[in-house]
Amino acid sequence: MEKKTIKVEEIKKILLESWSLESSSKWSKENPAKGQCGVTALVVNDILGGEIMKTKLPDGWHFYNFINKKRYDLTDSQFIENITYKDLLSNREEAFADTNAKQYNYLKQKVSTALFR
Template sequence: MENNTFKIEQIMNALSKSWSLESSSKWSKYNPAKGQCGVTTLVVNDLLGGEIKKTKLPDGWHFYNMINGRRHDFTASQFIEDILYMDIPSNREEAYKDTNDKQYNYLKQNVLINLDTLFISW
């Protein structure tokens, strides 16, 4: 369990360093997680597996990961208000509708680079 927590923290750090206008057109330096939920959920699913879940928010569907029975919302910081999670089952196809090939490939490549950098610095 502790090892999984370490991985989650390392991935969150790599995501934070990787988010940009290249991974979401809604990104800003004041709200870097904005618009990143679909693409982030896909990249995390690639790295850690688990399930993809969604919940309905006023602006549309919000995607996040369920890993080993625990909810992990890597982009929750984009919202001011608390999220009432519905944990509705979703899938890669639905989450992908929130992104495109260019954004997905950019984020995945940069997360992997940032993860390598983190582990090399150890």
């Protein structure tokens, strides 16, 4: 059986279709990425590995991924202003503090199902 190569762009499209009130209480149709940074960084880390990074913003920590020495912020669309990234090394525990088990399990299942069907 051939191993499937997963591209970040593919995951980004799936995330946009998967984000909902089930993955973040801040979600809305107008701003689907709102509040999704921690849970998204965790799920992307599960699938693609790499590191979870963080940057302090006025509303708190913002989480995203570094994969193969490249920054991937799949939830940056939630912000109107540009982000000045500090690229501080974070970890799964810190990112998980931004979500909960129900939201994480929901998003991981939705993304995994779409990727591996």
